[in-house]
Amino acid sequence: MSKFLFHPLAWSIFIIQCSTNTVAAEKQLSVDESTERLPTITVTAEKQDERHTSSQAITQFNHDLLNVPFTKSHVSEKDIQNYNVQGINDVLAFVNGVVYQDSYGGGFWDNYSFRGFSTDPNMGTIYMRNGLSSVSGIHSPRDMVNIQAVDFLKGPMAAMYGQGAIGGIMNITTKQPEWQRKSTLSLSGSILEEYRLSVDTTDAINEDFAYRLGASYEDNKSFRDHVDNQHYYLSPQLAWRISDQTQLNLDTELAEYQGVFDRGIPMVDDKIAVNKKTFLGEPSDGDIKIKDQMYQLRLNHEFDDNWNNTTALTYSHGEREGISTEIGSIAADGRTANRFRRAREFKTDTINFQSILRGKFDTGSLKHELVTNIEAGHYTIDQIQRRNAAGTNSPLDIYNPVYGQNILVLTRVTKNTKETQDMIGINIQDQVFLNDQWNILLGGRFNRLEQQIDNHQTLISSQQTFTPFTPRAGINFKPTDRLSFYSNWGKGFELNTGLNKNNELYEPEKTNSWELGTKYQFLPQSWLGLTYFDLDKRHLLTEGITDSYVDNGHVQSKGLEVELQHQFSDRLRVNANYTYNDASVIESEVDKKGSRLKNIPKHTANLSADYQLNIFGHETGLVGNINYYGQRSANYIDNGTTLPEFTVVNIGGYLQIRPDLRAQLNIDNLFDKDYYVASYTNFWVQPGEPLKATLRLDWSF
Template structure:
């Protein structure tokens, strides 16, 4: 079976790629009813769920035991570009054609991810035949979802695709709920038989109760799992995640191709939350801390790559030359107050009373971080015959 692998950027039979990877197609995700990235993790060995930050405010997972920095997004790329830097709302699969889990050191090609690997999202593209799809979901926990996809050609050169999804979710836990909107317009322009321009965009707004879950007493789960130990009056924590990507591809001839892309991502997280901190000696009084978060991130990335094939008398070379230039700005403004004798903030885990303590907050962090990065990649996979090949790469 031939697949276009983001590991090498060329199309190969699976056994010709000298890396360990797992590939989930659209058909597999539909069969397994995958709606979020989290749903797909159970289908792949060596990839595990991690803390999703207060009940699902972003995707987080580990590869082979190596976790990523949740403050800068999980190890993830999109169409071969590092686009998950900064604050990121959970990805919606209504816009995903396939998932490619790249395991091991191949993440070095992107300068992204941990030692264990990373995830590549292959997005859906506009089609040249009109198609529409409507999906409705509901369950007994009052969780509702609707998604709509439509793609069609405008003329012989232009095609578009629109995807919309909305979720309204309650929870088995008291006072916990979430709501989510997703909108993605896309456009493809066939400039010529050799040149194509693609525009992708995604607008995600996610809000919900920040919920750290169940607290333990002497490492034992004794409280009612339905009990929420935060404060309903804190309201929702909100995430806005807006993403734009422009891709240009040009074929010089059947053996040589140029790809260029520019991505821009703008995101914000804002809201109050009351979180558990420490259980007192009586085994029922939980000390808490209250926080206000106002985080913003802005990421810009430009990439150009040249792919080519050269046949010699003794081998076939598949060559990749690429360069990247990018900048990430990340700002964190946080107010916080912990429980103390002068500022009480506790709750009884067996008989909770809400609204009793909503302390005023004081500044805790106010940081601005800027990361600039430049990279040059060189790769050559040499095929000696149908049985033997070797791949060299440097970044």
Template sequence: MMQTRFKPKPLALMLLAGFHCSAWAQENDLQLTEVNVVGRGEGQAYYQEESSVARSGTPLRELPQSVRVIPRQIIDDIGAVRLEEAYDYVSGVTRQNSFGGLWDNFAIRGFAGHENTGPSFLRNGFIGNRGFNAPRDMANVERVEVLKGPAAALYGASEPGGILNVVTKKPQFKAGHSLEVYAGSYDSYRSTLDSTGPLSERLAYRLNLAVEDKGSFRDQVESERYLVAPSFTWVLSPDTLLNYDLEILRHKAPLDRGVVAVNGRTGSISRKTFLGEPGDGDVTIDNKTHQLTLEHEFSSDWKAKAGLAYRTGEFSGYSTEASPRSAGVVRWTTAGAPIIERERRYRDYDSHDISFQGELQGKFATGTIRHEVLAGLDSYRFELDQLMTRGRSTSAYGINIHDPVYGQTPLALNTTPVDTLEKQYGTGFFLQDQIALAESWRLLVGLRHDRFRQDISNRSSDTRVQQDHQATTPRIGLTWLLNPTLSVYTLASESFRPNTGSDVNGGAFAPEEGRAREVGVKYESADKRYGGTLALFDIDKKNVLTNDLNNSGFSIAAGEARSRGLEVDFSGQLTDKIRVTANYAYTDAKITKDNNAALQGARLLNVPRHSGSVMAMYEDAFSAGRYGIGAGLTHVGERSGNALDSFSLPAYTTARLMTYWKPSKNLRLSLDVENLFDKTYYASSYDVYWVTPGTPRTLTLGLQTRF
């Protein structure tokens, strides 16, 4: 049952900061030049005709690649506070093992990247998640962009399914301030502040704050987090902008691996049951991100951009987890109690990531043929220091899966399976030309060359592995503009992603290589209020690590995987009162070659053949105010529950309800209901011993005010 108690300290801090910003703006009588919506808005666009992730000013209708944009209005309508809630509304993006809710992990078109840290995603065009990072908070996010298919020709090493870019909110030269407070089921509370405005005629700021104290349907599991995200824009001249933003995020929560699928069957135990030890305390994740960019327009046709990003991450804490050696099998005591074996771990990870980007973009013509060229380079240096100690399971450290008793004597941490220092260095050069061959034809040609170096020192074994690789990745695409609303495109592209570790001889593995082909149709209404994409794709990946049959315990880069499918995305404003977003994906993703015969033909982990969602929002005037009511459905088909494809997670469909009432211009009340019919489902898994149950029905009451 939902409780309505408010914790005063976070709320008081938000109120104090918010009213201080408002008073400052009024006292200085600022003259403002831009219009900006701050806080939850109504009637904003669902459909976006451009995207920064494509590194081009070309309208998406002319781009020979599928791009899906989740704008702030969708984020607000569903009340998303985590990134994973937003990508449920993108075709072909599926949830993966989230490490007990302590990081973001997803697959695009079936490919999920590293089994621990997941695929790379971008933050304002820079890699945003190298290392270990807390789940992305949405308080300072303006939109989420997904570029489908290989993106290596633009961004370097990445999965062939695509890449995701998070675009943060930017300072505005019109003052705006909003304060939002929420209370929800399971004793969950959240407050956010969004404040922006000018500090002078040439300098503007934005400040996003979030404080969260979140309960859970999971026994013994609570989390806390805060986000502090100031940013500044300095207009150096009419043609030059300097942008800086800082993001500080702290997240504290127990490492909760979820439930077990006893003998491969989900639903074996209650979705509430926590199999860890409350006495282990929280895992703490601290992330700090600095981004500095300089933009200059030489003319209406030529512009340049350069940027630096520096990120640090710290991850530490104890955990007790169901033992992988238990394989989801319980042992029965003489009294008939079902016991699952556990182990205890301590992790201490630390990372430093610095990167640079520089690019030049311009337009020119050669006779009747128009060109839009993009050239640039980027480089990064990344260090990851990892230490994990472990105590293996014993009979005395098991737990009853139906009637858990906590407080057992902690296991001694007597082994150190991970004690490494990894250093990565990478540099890439890219060149792209978008060519208007004729009024109705657009040709895209792109090429990128990357050099990559990795150095891993294993302090436990006193060994060191180094590898150097280089890769050249092209892409070529063609778009036919049939009429002002309809276009057809085709694309061929490649990707690569370095493999970590070494073979039996200490040599480096060849990088994974992906090749993709895609054809599609795009539609955009004449008034640009709604549009959609239908895409067919075929992706092959080789040099996937597989077991070395001649040397037990070692791997070779000889595996292959394939993903084929169809995707449909549609969104927009159908009438003045109704906006809709919908998507569907058919994804056939499986292993096509592996030295382990059991894996031949196995489905890729957590990737359903069928998935999709639909959501609609209706708004209208009411008395002196305004109201809105909306609903949505999300469907995820049956999926493989582990790498061997030896057990499955069942399909599920969940519903949501969203309502708001706005009695005045600056006051808004909302009620969001997630999983309306309280469906029991399982969002993802790593294997039978670590299965993540989905959230039951939750209600969230909100109050939003602008001042």
């Protein structure tokens, strides 16, 4: 465990938390001893629509969305099922301000940008799990079998959750063990030879213990020549109800993803001329494999109606290894790809401790919601990367590829490093309700991080200590029960990796985030949101194709988000949103002022609808989704190449055949349009899937 777990300031905050907890517990004990226990009364109420609640992860307390100076985009369990969402990338089709980024190899990990800014493409994007800070490291794409809902929390979150939470962050709510038996077996297959089997089951072991098990397997052939992948996922959980106030959960996740590393297709003369099915790597390279495992002990305790605590200890391990042959450039003839070859062996280990104390109290007429949080972690990543000899090349005709020729030998080690990060974070936050109309939120987090990289090739070691303070402040004004205006501001950061030309660690990324918005709930299940955001980042680091890093310097992202959710009737619900996002370079040593940040369209929009009906006594539903993405820079350094705009239409329908059997058909890319999802360079463009029909059966037992 990191030495920061024993930092004096950390223990001071922890002792304060324990002291508060002890007082609350003693008060509760005295009440219990002097009061006769009365029979339990159960009150049943209609479940609140989670689209209109704030998500506890925003402030650590649950509120109506109109009562907090932030907003969110929510994707429910019902949406995940009805649209047959099988990965985080599919979720992005329903939200605004969040855009898919190239996963640096065709889907091997989740990667997206939030309001114009993305994170390290090698590791994927940081996200939260059940309102707790994320665990860094190598992860395979997130399986949806045990996900209850996904929230995209808008606004600066670094004051609560540390690095990576800049203009917002994704929070995944997982399904929990239940004391009533419930099981679902799902089987699906598509016309692109993609097959999936999953099971989700939960039940009580006895009155004190319950379990839940999520498991899935996928075998996907893909529309791309020579490209396929397989996924394995297992998530056993155990819950121990120690008392009415205390519960201990053990969560585990084990996953494996293996498949052909696919860089996509290149642009030639600023246009995509290659057939989207053409694979330009080497089939003989075999599969890239990713394995990850996570174990978490999480203790929740309620001291009384106003005070509670969540403490969690998490360990995560990840591995990535394999070989790939990739395009480095296109020759002057416009048809010969100059390719290089490399092998990777990456490993990460993370241990993280977090304890959150939440409390409500009054000072005169003011109502307070106080949060204190202590967090400590230790993270290591070992990276070995080998390439072919400098100057050698494996040419390939992109229009008539012949594989197996000029296979390059991996003789050169280009990376052999070990990086260590030790972190402690301590924060306090208070949301003060001045009256029924006004509330303010003030919070700040002290962070101490030590980073060290040891280069085993050059025997050079570099280290730095970084102690940022990340504040956030928000104000919310609610003139009526249906209307609110809000604004918030905050700072954020993220450690960069790698050594610069002077063999020193790069400066961490530093951000400022500000937004101004309004939310109008014009009907009980309908609301309109409008937000202007302004983000500023320094030391945005980007990795080039030669295993070197580029400091893009000073960049900015400004934009406008509009979201409409309207319940036309009990049967029809519609969600529409639009985002304008101008993300560009302000100052850089490698890019000119005004250059675009990669994969960030200025205009995106989507429209989705869910219509429920009854056919001969059977519950039935129809769903539809239209996504529009504008033009985007195709290269990590803006060289003028542009990905074309596209619109994709998806539809689906479901039928409850029997109470225990449900069938659904989803058709993606209904009009079979050619489109390109994202790219890292203009030689690595990821084509979108053609028309795909997927049939799914769910059996509940």
